[in-house]
Amino acid sequence: MNRRKAIRGTFAIVALAASVLSGCAKNSGNEFLGTWLEKGQKVTTMEIERNGDGYLMKTISVNRRGQQKTGSVPASMKDDTLNFPNGPVMGTITYVKAQDELIVTSFAGNFTFSRVK
Numbered sequence: 001m002n003r004r005k006a007i008r009g010t011f012a013i014v015a016l017a018a019s020v021l022s023g024c025a026k027n028s029g030n031e032f033l034g035t036w037l038e039k040g041q042k043v044t045t046m047e048i049e050r051n052g053d054g055y056l057m058k059t060i061s062v063n064r065r066g067q068q069k070t071g072s073v074p075a076s077m078k079d080d081t082l083n084f085p086n087g088p089v090m091g092t093i094t095y096v097k098a099q100d101e102l103i104v105t106s107f108a109g110n111f112t113f114s115r116v117k
Contacts, residue, residue, distance in 0.1 A: 029055070029077050031095045036102055036113035046104075046113055048075070048082070048093075057084055057093075 032055065038044040047058045055075040062068055075084040075093070082093040091106040102113040 028080070029082075031097070032082055032093065032102070035116040037116050039101070039112040039114050044111075044113075045116070046102075055082060057082075 032048045033050065034048065036046045036048070038046075043063075044059060044061045049056050049058075051074060055077070056072055057075050058070070058072045060068055060070050073084045073086075075082040077083075080095075084091045084093070086106045089107050091104065094103045094105075095101075096103060100115050104111045104113060
């Protein structure tokens with residue numbers, strides 16, 4: 001009888017752990033959400049939001065003449081990185097937790113964005 005209780009207890013602990021871990025996986029990607037400002041020239045703002053199972057990146061850039069250019073592209077999560085179509089290649093966005101920054105890699109180069117608070 002004690003052995004059965006021990007086995008049931010073990011199964012209950014495993015089920016609880018699996019439930020907790022699966023709940024954490026559902027929040028994956030939340031660190032990307034929000035509004036971000038390009039660190040270097042501070043001319044591009046990017047907003048990342050949920051879009052169904054994926055994400056939507058909205059950007060606003062201001063050129064030297066003060067003209068605004070807006071755009072949006074879908075993004076998807078793969079291996080803790082957001083991937084988005086970027087011309088002939090795929091761009092990536094990596095979250096750097098220590099600095100609360102995003103590193104955006106595109107065909108035009110690498111760009112760092114800081115969270116707008």
